[in-house]
Amino acid sequence: MEIAIDVRDLVKVYRGGVRANDGLTFQVLRGEVFGVLGPNGAGKTTLIRQLTGQLRPTSGEIRVLGIDVVRRPQDVKPLISVCPQETAVIEYLTVFEHLYHFARLRGLSRSEAVEEVHRVLELFGLREYRNRLVGNLSGGLKRRVIVAQAFLGHAEIVFLDEPTTGLDPAGRREVWSVIEGFRREGRTIVLTTHYMEEAERLCTRVMLMNRGRAVMIGSPDSVRTRLGSYIKIRFPKSVGMEVLGISGGSIVVRDSGDWIELVVPKSDRSLVKEIVSRLLDATEDIEISAPSLEDVFLEVVKG
Amino acid sequence: MRLLKNLVDAYIVFKMNLLALRTALVPYVAISLAIPIGFTYIISLASTQWSREAELNYIIGALTLSLALSTVNGVAQSIAQDKHLGRLRLFSSLPMSPSAYVAGVTLTHLLSGLVSAAAILLVGGYLWRILGDVLKLFPQILALMLASCIALVGLGAVIGTRSRDLTQAYMYSNAASIAIAVLTPAYYPPTLLPPLLRLASLALPTTHAACLVRYLLEPSTPTPLTPLQHTIALATLIAVYTAIGFAGIKWVED
Numbered sequence: 001m002e003i004a005i006d007v008r009d010l011v012k013v014y015r016g017g018v019r020a021n022d023g024l025t026f027q028v029l030r031g032e033v034f035g036v037l038g039p040n041g042a043g044k045t046t047l048i049r050q051l052t053g054q055l056r057p058t059s060g061e062i063r064v065l066g067i068d069v070v071r072r073p074q075d076v077k078p079l080i081s082v083c084p085q086e087t088a089v090i091e092y093l094t095v096f097e098h099l100y101h102f103a104r105l106r107g108l109s110r111s112e113a114v115e116e117v118h119r120v121l122e123l124f125g126l127r128e129y130r131n132r133l134v135g136n137l138s139g140g141l142k143r144r145v146i147v148a149q150a151f152l153g154h155a156e157i158v159f160l161d162e163p164t165t166g167l168d169p170a171g172r173r174e175v176w177s178v179i180e181g182f183r184r185e186g187r188t189i190v191l192t193t194h195y196m197e198e199a200e201r202l203c204t205r206v207m208l209m210n211r212g213r214a215v216m217i218g219s220p221d222s223v224r225t226r227l228g229s230y231i232k233i234r235f236p237k238s239v240g241m242e243v244l245g246i247s248g249g250s251i252v253v254r255d256s257g258d259w260i261e262l263v264v265p266k267s268d269r270s271l272v273k274e275i276v277s278r279l280l281d282a283t284e285d286i287e288i289s290a291p292s293l294e295d296v297f298l299e300v301v302k303g
Numbered sequence: 304m305r306l307l308k309n310l311v312d313a314y315i316v317f318k319m320n321l322l323a324l325r326t327a328l329v330p331y332v333a334i335s336l337a338i339p340i341g342f343t344y345i346i347s348l349a350s351t352q353w354s355r356e357a358e359l360n361y362i363i364g365a366l367t368l369s370l371a372l373s374t375v376n377g378v379a380q381s382i383a384q385d386k387h388l389g390r391l392r393l394f395s396s397l398p399m400s401p402s403a404y405v406a407g408v409t410l411t412h413l414l415s416g417l418v419s420a421a422a423i424l425l426v427g428g429y430l431w432r433i434l435g436d437v438l439k440l441f442p443q444i445l446a447l448m449l450a451s452c453i454a455l456v457g458l459g460a461v462i463g464t465r466s467r468d469l470t471q472a473y474m475y476s477n478a479a480s481i482a483i484a485v486l487t488p489a490y491y492p493p494t495l496l497p498p499l500l501r502l503a504s505l506a507l508p509t510t511h512a513a514c515l516v517r518y519l520l521e522p523s524t525p526t527p528l529t530p531l532q533h534t535i536a537l538a539t540l541i542a543v544y545t546a547i548g549f550a551g552i553k554w555v556e557d
Contacts, residue, residue, distance in 0.1 A: 015557070054395050055556045073555060074398070082396035088389030092323035101319050105312055105397045133326075146393075 001029040003063075004157055004188045005051060010060035012046050012212075020046035022212035024060070028205075031186040033179060035199040035220075037297060038209035044192040045085050047209075048161045051190065052082045065156060078107060083150035085161040085192075087142045091135025095126055095145055098134050103152040116152050123178050124148040125171075140167050147175055151182075158182065160191040164198060176202060196294035208297060220293050231272060232295060233262045234287040235279050243282045244275055251275075254298070263291060309403040316394075316407020320381070324411070335418040339369065340426050347430035356492070359521055362427045364490035366448060367513040369423060370416035372480045374452045375459040377412030378405070379479075382463025383472030391464070401554040405460045413452060420448055440519045447519075447537075451512035454541040455483070457548015464553040489513040493527050501527060508544065511537035 005028035012021040020043040028034040036044045049055035051062060053073025062069040064076045090098060096117060103113035121127045124144045129137060134145055143166045150158055160179075164172040172195075179202050182189055193199055199206050200220045208216040208223065216223050237260050241253070250271070252263040264272050279286045324331050346361055382405070385391040394404050424444065428437030437444070458479060466472035487509040488496055496504060504510045511533040514526040518533075526533065 049392075049556070052396055053555065054392060074400070077396070077398040080396075082393075084389065084392050084396065086389030086392065088393050090319060090323055090390060092326050093319065097319075097322060101315055102393075102397070104315050105394075105399050107308065107398060149393075 001031070003027050004030045004032070004065060005034075005190070006061075006063040007051070008061040010047070010050065010062060011058045012043070012050060012055070013058045020212050021050070021057070021060075024209075024212075024214050026207055026214060026217055028188060028190060030188055031183070032204045033183050033189045033191065033202050035203035035206040036190065036192040036209060037194075037196070037199055037206055037293075038192075041211075042209040043212040044209060045161055046212075048082070048085075048159050048190070048192060052080060052159050053077060054082075079155060080157045080159060081106070081150045081153065081155035083147050083158070083160045083163050085165075087139065087146050087166065089134045089142050089145060091133065093134055094131050095121070095134055095137070096130040098145055099149055099152060102149045106153045106155075108153055113152075120148040120151050123151065123174075123181075125174050140171050143167055144171055144174075151178060155187075157188040157190065160189065162192055162194065164193070164195065172198070196292060196297055200293050206293070216296070223296055224291060224293055229266050230263045230291050230295075231266050232287075232289050232291050233264060233272075233275060233279070234259050234289070235283060236260075236285050239279065239282050239285075244278055246271075246275070261295075263295060309400055309406075312399040312403035313406035313410065316404055317410040320408060320411035321414075331415065334373075335415040336422050339365070339419040339423045343423050343426045343430065347427070356521075356524075358431045359517065359524075360490050360492070362423070362431070363513055363516050363520065365423045365427065366420055366444065367451065367489045367509055367516055368484055368487060370413075370420045370448045371451050371455055371509050371512075372484060373416045373419065374409065374412045375455040375483070376476045376480055377415070378409050378456055378459030379462040379466075379472055379476035380469075381408050381412070382460055383466045383469055383476075386464060386466065387469050387472075395554050401460075401464075401552050402549065405456065405548075405552065409452075409456045409459075413449070416452065417445075417449075420445070436520060443519055444516055447512045447515050450537055450541060451508040454508035454537075454544040457544050457546075457551070460548050461551035465551065483507060483509055486510070487513050492517075492524060494525055505536065506540070508537055508540040511540065 007027070008025050010021050010024040013019050024047065036047060038044050046055065050057050051064065051069065053069045053076050057070060065079055067076050069076050093101070099117040099120060100113050103116050104110070108116060121130055124147065126144060126148060129141060134142060137145070147160065147163045150160060164175050167175065176198065179189055191202070203220060205217065205219050206223055207214050237258050241260065250265050250268060254261040254263070262275065264275065266272070276286070276288070343365065382391070385394065424437055424441065459476065462472055462475045462479065466475065486500060486504040487507055488504060489509065493501065493514060505527065514528070514533050515530060515537070517524050518526055518530050528536065
């Protein structure tokens with residue numbers, strides 16, 4: 001498959017010495033939904049801003065659709081669109097005016113811009129708000145306007161920096177279905193997210209980042225199987241840890257709201273059996289599953 | 304083709320800024336029209352005993368500096384707001400050049416400044432009974448004022464895009480405005496400046512614009528250079544300031 005984005009040895013050191021990206025090398029293929037995951041401060045936004053020609057790298061090479069972004073950012077920009085992390089809107093424009101003017105700045109003609117705006121208003125459930133001033137909308141609706149503007153026109157690659165942060169579940173699902181539609185059209189999307197469910201549902205491949213480095217790259221399934229030698233056991237917190245009569249060792253214990261999660265090595269069959277048997281004596285409410293992407297994420301962050 | 308796209312983009316940014324002014328129409332009209340007219344009227348009441356030279360000083364000062372200072376301040380502060388509210392990142396992600404964005408922002412402030420300048424020119428000219436002269440010279444005076452503004456736009460854009468926060472942008476643009484207002488021999492004849500400051504003032508486009516406006520309205524007033532030399536200096540400074548502006552605008556961050 002054709003390479004859409006090619007990043008080699010990318011380093012970004014901010015003034016003051018903060019090393020936000022530290023030797024990143026990866027490729028994104030055309031038609032992929034590529035997820036960038038990582039905790040706060042992992043360097044995800046810095047990476048997106050460099051990929052989109054808005055931030056100069058300290059060293060390394062970035063090619064987007066074969067164009068050197070560092071040397072020719074203006075040549076890349078007509079081929080991409082960006083949804084920044086900040087919900088930076090022009091508050092005194094109506095939703096329609098906001099989208100229309102950004103469509104025009106993307107190079108669309110007046111009639112194309114009007115057509116595109118109507119399309120994204122429909123896609124993002126914004127039609128009923130089209131004549132409202134953006135400044136008078138709720139935070140979630142403002143976010144939808146910013147995400148919607150990234151889908152105006154026919155960009156070959158769409159960069160979405162935490163697109164669904166601040167959206168309610170319905171809004172999040174609307175954005176997901178738009179992204180899925182784009183994926184079906186074979187267009188390339190790079191997205192950063194904190195939501196593992198989002199990454200698992202949308203991404204064809206993910207890159208886990210921590211402290212500016214790529215820790216793992218692969219499909220959500222393959223990344224998950226890095227912890228494939230573990231089993232996850234989940235039970236209500238009300239049961240308590242005491243019933244197990246064990247602690248520490250090779251078990252990872254995690255507090256998950258009203259639940260406790262144990263990540264236990266599969267190889268230690270007798271330990272798994274003992275835990276399950278003791279828990280079943282205390283409750284029927286237990287879940288046994290393979291680790292999720294979130295488990296991998298938490299392991300990476302912890303490490 | 305690229306020039307056409309830049310012109311269209313500048314117009315779109317200008318239109319967005321104008322539309323955004325809908326909710327601030329009252330202060331916009333007050334700043335552009337009511338305040339300059341009111342101020343000129345009050346000054347005219349106080350100036351019944353003024354000499355012709357004092358009247359000229361006021362009108363030249365108000366004309367040359369109102370447009371230039373409102374533009375440099377307006378451009379710096381608008382761009383700084385866009386930067387620190389995150390909107391500049393939205394613009395810089397688009398396939399548009401920084402000069403088109405700056406031109407669009409500038410047009411918004413230039414429009415306000417031009418309305419003010421025209422109001423001062425016409426009301427002041429009427430009150431001081433020099434309206435005939437003013438109207439005759441209106442195109443030349445307007446061209447000079449626009450020229451000095453265009454030269455200073457780059458300075459505003461550099462302050463706006465390089466500021467670390469809004470306070471810093473306001474402080475720098477206010478400091479630049481005060482320096483320009485003090486050093487430009489607009490409210491006073493150029494001969495009043497001490498030699499060193501006179502030399503420094505020659506580096507400002509507003510100095511040459513003010514001297515040329517003064518020369519147009521009162522050809523007998525002494526100016527530091529000949530009108531031709533002032534014109535050449537103004538043209539040179541437009542080129543130098545614009546080049547510095549282009550080089551200094553921070554569109555791609557470090």
